[in-house]
Amino acid sequence: MGTRIVIIGANAAGAKAAAKARRIDPGAEITVVDRGEFISYGACGIPYYVSDTVQEVAELMSTPVGVMRDAAFFRKVKGVEVLTGMEAVAIGRKEKTVSLREDSTGAIRTLSYDRLVLATGSSPVTLPLKGKELSGIFTVKTIEDAELLKEKASSSTRACIVGGGLIGLETAEALLERGLTVTLVEMRNQLLPGVLDPEMARIVEKHLAEKGVAIHVGCTVEGFDGNGRVENVATTAGNVPAKLVVLAPGVKPNVTLAREAGLEIGATGAIAVNERMQTSDPAIYACGDCCETTHLVTGQKVHIPLGSTANKQGRVAGINVAGGDAAFAGVIGTAIVKVCDMNAGKTGLTETEARSAGFMVETVLAPAPDRAHFFPGAKPIALKLVAEKESGRILGLQAVGLGAVDKRIDAAVAAITFGATAAQLAQLDLAYAPPYAAAMDNLIVAADILRNKLEGHARGIAPAEVKRKLDEGDDFILLDVRSPGEHSEVRIAGAKLVPLGALREKMEMLPKDKEIVTFCKISLRGYEAQKIMEAAGFGDVKFMDGGILTWPYDLERG
Amino acid sequence: MGTRIVIIGANAAGAKAAAKARRIDPGAEITVVDRGEFISYGACGIPYYVSDTVQEVAELMSTPVGVMRDAAFFRKVKGVEVLTGMEAVAIGRKEKTVSLREDSTGAIRTLSYDRLVLATGSSPVTLPLKGKELSGIFTVKTIEDAELLKEKASSSTRACIVGGGLIGLETAEALLERGLTVTLVEMRNQLLPGVLDPEMARIVEKHLAEKGVAIHVGCTVEGFDGNGRVENVATTAGNVPAKLVVLAPGVKPNVTLAREAGLEIGATGAIAVNERMQTSDPAIYACGDCCETTHLVTGQKVHIPLGSTANKQGRVAGINVAGGDAAFAGVIGTAIVKVCDMNAGKTGLTETEARSAGFMVETVLAPAPDRAHFFPGAKPIALKLVAEKESGRILGLQAVGLGAVDKRIDAAVAAITFGATAAQLAQLDLAYAPPYAAAMDNLIVAADILRNKLEGHARGIAPAEVKRKLDEGDDFILLDVRSPGEHSEVRIAGAKLVPLGALREKMEMLPKDKEIVTFCKISLRGYEAQKIMEAAGFGDVKFMDGGILTWPYDLERG
Known part of the structure; x- marks a missing residue:
């Protein structure tokens, strides 16, 4: 008789673990149990099913070639038994059994395992609010x-x-x-x-x-x-x-079964596992939304449930329960969302996260078109890079805009995973042709500005700090170095206009001993202005990060 | 008097070098010389100007905010003198002078330099063909x-x-x-x-x-x-x-000026430079299309002229001639092109390049939709990953298709630059949401198959080898494991249909001692079939890489 592998949960992680275990051990008896009726579906597609962007629920449950991933599919193709409508209610660790309750009848049955995989997923956090039981x-x-x-x-x-x-x-x-x-x-x-x-x-x-x-x-x-x-x-x-x-x-990991079985629950509230996805009981593995993992930038345990991670972890758990040896290194906190034609995402740490993890950071805001500016269809995106001040190591990237933010995030994922510094990021041989990127990709530009800051050439100031200065009436000059045309369209109240092209002539009229904050549309001319004025002997010039494009406060128009 | 910096060539590399040198050394006298009338334009945009995709030539010569990058712009904004219509005809290395010929008058003038930058670019290769002087x-x-x-x-x-x-x-x-x-x-x-x-x-x-x-x-x-x-x-x-x-x-580097001045020309035919972009004369630097660089995968010198590289090299040359210290590490041979809605590109080495560089390689062909298959607008792309067999290190990625190939290339650029193995690539925390990728991104899927091959679980065979077997009448079974519906639409002549879902029942009818090559649409079911049959005792089963989607030969239809 083959190894008895029981997997609890038939979505991303569980289904993947089952399929992988089967490929590694053709002789194993593999049973997957799920309390729902729908198995192995693309749960992340649900908002798109709500919007009718995805019309048929079957599309969420099919393979890319349109084969329905149901119990029959798993039996015939994968050689895996799937029991739906069955809730695992208890684990007998000593006797290596799982008690299942059949939803329709309430009947209890017991399955024996040699190795068990918990892929119990996550559930929405329950809010203790008055009236939450109302319909609607x-x-x-x-x-x-x-x-x-x-x-x-x-x-x-x-x-x-x-x-x-x-x-x-x-x-x-x-x-x-x-x-x-x-x-x-x-x-x-x-x-x-x-x-x-x-x-x-x-x-x-x-x-x-x-x-x-x-x-x-x-x-x-x-x-x-x-x-x-x-x-x-x-x-x-x-x-x-x-x-x-x-x-x-938000969601919380489903850990009741694991907790009641006495398995270790991590500080994140999710099931604790080692790199092999093994819980505190060597015969029991966990993968997907129910378990925690390691954040590769901070080294801390985190609970970041995602379908992509669930698949990777399911593969590792599947290999290991089938007698192989695989490890899952961890994640770096990548996330992305599309909302009304806007794309927003991040990888690594935000500035907030980095500071609270104890890093000294330098940051840059870099808005720019997502491809050659002259190429039709170019759309603006704003990047924010966060680096460790001392080493220049990239800690995180955020990207927001109407254009292609996902590819900048994915390139940064690889760079951050391998510990790239700003200097290394700035020299990546990223794909260039006008339909895809500017000759200097947004990432390269951002990394270059970051290098300039880290090396002390560029001195930036965050929009929030400029706003505070304006609000508190600090004695400084906010210098708009855009063109008169740009200025007449939209501007920051209180800023003084001296177009960059006229700056070399006109800067004599500005006081050399006063704090000056320059800005333009995206911050490149602002930086240029800083360098020009510093060279002319101005003592305290900074440029405002991100320029007017990422100014998060009110603007005057028209 | 400031350092006299002369730059020959006012396009990507030269213009960047000038701007950067100015920021580093506000006191330098910077002169840029160009034989053309148009300076600092987006040369890579020219095909799009030909197609009228870009309507105005001015768009190619403007900054992203619409400021014309002409001689006046360089003078006023950058504090850089630009001389157009001037060809540099000789370098006097001993006396540190450049002789310029004014195009309109033929007059010769001489510029003295402390440091010289050659950014002379490249020109189309001349073909020695009869009639090439004809108009048209x-x-x-x-x-x-x-x-x-x-x-x-x-x-x-x-x-x-x-x-x-x-x-x-x-x-x-x-x-x-x-x-x-x-x-x-x-x-x-x-x-x-x-x-x-x-x-x-x-x-x-x-x-x-x-x-x-x-x-x-x-x-x-x-x-x-x-x-x-x-x-x-x-x-x-x-x-x-x-x-x-x-x-x-194709193009060749413009090296006449450098060669006549006795500067070292590399084996690639381009100007030899060190990491600081310094030529064999310490006072003379070169950057952009005219010089060679290092391929970071092979360590060999290469000449791969690209606007993106020119900008990076220009930055380094600009810093160094202004007294700073910067280095350009090299490239990894990234290229991308859009042609009639199809995107095609690569980074690192192709299989052909890797083999001729002496690597033992393993490869995988992985076609799949570019985002969640259920998300509207998902388009097919095919990836080809090339890895070093022994170490599993990724050597290159090719990507072709109607969908988003550029982001897979850019992620691979970073991964390859940092020496990622297939196993590491497969665990990258790439951005996932249905509008951007499948839960397992195309890159992850490709890397997983590659791992399976490298570890000996998956045994693939290239389409070209299958074609040879068919053509030469080898005694083997080509097994199509797609559905009858898919088979009736399009198929490879000579293949036998046994849908994957029926394989466990029907495989008894196949000979266990004969060579069997399985395939499906994209190769995943083909691999699944290989594992099922191996488990059942079949001795020689392989799956055809890439499935029918990347079969490059004729297909039967209808």
């Missing part, structure tokens, strides 16, 4: 959720989304696409906390607001009102009338 | 070339392009867009030699042929006929009537 309040995690939500959405006009993270934003887009009026409430004082620093998040917030989403950040939900059905969301910013509410407050 | 025969290198070519194109109907490299293909697309009938002639027996391996190049060739381009590979041009104006291109494949001919046989 949804989470978006399973296909069943999505079906209910779609039905409700087609008879509703106003929706309120609680949570401005990845799923909250994807759901906001989905409901906008369905024609609903959407209000989004986020407890922290920015969208996408943990993904973007505040000034980058503001770009997303402005864009969503332009698309008609009412956004309340720094706003806490106090409860829901309604008579059986939700009609109002009570928040610290007032009442939000809505007959449809989506709770997207 | 063009190269595409300068804006002046493009203006003449556009004028001619508007009165022509048939064009012949000589050369199937990057510029040849971009020009083919440009002339197609202008409504011309295009024939393309390439001496070697594939398009994009040096960029793609033959089976990858075939994907591009098929696509261009579908768009109506007549392609002759392995075809040499013997001469041009016509009475003052070209009317016919005589080739080894017969006559190609054309009143417009574009020569795109």
Whole structure:
């Protein structure tokens, strides 16, 4: 008889572990148990099913060539038994058994294992809010959720989304696409906390607001009102009338089974595993959303549930339970989201994360077109690079904009994974032709500015600091070095205009001993101006990071 | 008096060197000399100017914010003197002077330098062909070339392009867009030699042929006929009537000035420089298309002229001539081209290049959609990864298809630069959400198959080898494991159909001792089939790399 491998959970991680175990050990008896009816589906596609971008739920459950990944598929193709509608309720570690409860009958049966894989996934965090049991309040995690939500959405006009993270934003887009009026409430004082620093998040917030989403950040939900059905969301910013509410407050790992079996739970709240995806019981492995992993930049344990990570971990667990030897190194916190034609993502650490992890950092904001500026269809993107000050090592990249942010993130993923410095990043031989990038890719430009800062040539100042100076009436000159044409279109109140082309002549009129902050559209002319003025003997000149394009505050127009 | 820095050549490398030198040394006297009238333009944009994709030549010569980069701009903004219409004709190394000939008058003047930068660029290779002086025969290198070519194109109907490299293909697309009938002639027996391996190049060739381009590979041009104006291109494949001919046989570095000054010319034919971009004369630097650089995978010197590299080298030369200290590490041979909605590119070494550099290699062909297969707009791309067999180190990636190949290349650029192995590539935390990638990105899938091959789990066979077996009547079974529906649409003649889902039942009917080659659409089911049959005791099963999607030969349809 072959090794008995039991896998609990038939989505990304569990399905992958099963398939991989089968390839490694043709003789194993492999059984996958799942409490749902739908198995191995693309859970990350659910917001797109809600928006009807993906029309048929079957598309989420098929292989790329259209074969349905159901129990029959797993049996025939993979030689793997799948039991659906069965919840694993207890693990007998001593006797190596799992107790399963059949959903339909409540009957209990027992499966014996030689090796067990926990791929129990994650669930939406439960908010202890008054009225949360009212109908019309949804989470978006399973296909069943999505079906209910779609039905409700087609008879509703106003929706309120609680949570401005990845799923909250994807759901906001989905409901906008369905024609609903959407209000989004986020407890922290920015969208996408943990993904973007505040000034980058503001770009997303402005864009969503332009698309008609009412956004309340720094706003806490106090409860829901309604008579059986939700009609109002009570928040610290007032009442939000809505007959449809989506709770997207983030997810927590499903660890009850593991905890009750006495397996070690990490400080993150997820199941602790080693590099081989092995739990504190050597016969039991865990993979996917239910377990924690290592952040390769900080070395700390983290719980960052993602379908991409689940697949990689499932592969490793599958190899190991089948008698092979594989390891999963960890993640670097990459995340990306599309929301109303805007792309936003990051990899590595944000400035906020880096500082709270104890790093001394240098940063740069670099907005620019995503390909040669003369190539039709070029769209703006803004990058924020974060580096360790002493070593120049890149700690993280954030990228936001209408253009191709994903490829800059993916290139940075590889660079950060291998410990690249700003100097090394700036010399990467990235693919160049006008339809794809400028001769100096956005990443190269950002890395070059970062080098200039790290080497002390460029002196930047963050937009938030400039705003503080303006608000507090500091004695400094904010110098706009753009052209008169650009200035007449849009400008920062209180800035003085001296176009870069006239600066060499006109700077004599400026005081050499006063603090001067230069800026332009994207910060390159601002930096140029800093160098010109320093060379002329000005004592305290800085340029404002990112220029007017990433100025997150109000602008004067027209 | 400041350091006198003279720069010869005012395009990418020269202009960058000048700007950077100014920022490092505010007191330097910087003069840039160029023989043309147009300076600092986006030369890589010229094919798009030919196609009218870029409408105004000014767009190629402007900064991203629309400021014209002309001599006045350099003077006012950069504090750099630019002399146009001046050809540098001799360097007096002993006395540190450059002799300039004014184009309009023929007058000679002399400039003294403390440090000199050669940014003399490259020129199209001259083909020693009969009739090449006929009118209607063009190269595409300068804006002046493009203006003449556009004028001619508007009165022509048939064009012949000589050369199937990057510029040849971009020009083919440009002339197609202008409504011309295009024939393309390439001496070697594939398009994009040096960029793609033959089976990858075939994907591009098929696509261009579908768009109506007549392609002759392995075809040499013997001469041009016509009475003052070209009317016919005589080739080894017969006559190609054309009143417009574009020569795109590649470029050679402009080294006459350097050679006559006694500077060392490398084996590549380009100016030899060290990491600081310094030539054999310590007072003279070179950067951009005129000089050679180091290939970071092979360690060999190469001449790969690209605007992206020119900018990076210009920065380094600029820093060093201004008294700073910077180094340029090298390139890894990245290239990319858009041709009629198809994207094709590579980084690192092709299989051909890797083998001729002496590497023992393992490769994988992995076609798949460029994002979650259920996400609307997903487009196919094919990746080919090349790794060193012993170490698993990734040597190169090729990517071809209608979808996002550039981001896979850029991620691979960083990975290859830092010496990533297949195992490391497979665990990169690449950005995942359905609009951007599948949960397992194309790169991850390719790297996983490569690992399976390197570890001996997966046994692949190249399409070319399968074709040879079929043609020579080898005794083997070619097993199509796709569905009957897929098989009825398109198939390889001589293959036997046993759908994967039926394989476990039906494989008993196949001989266990015969060589069996499995395949599907993309090779994943083919690999699955190999594992199933091996487990059942079949002795010699391989899967065909890339499946039917990258089969470069004829297919039966309908």
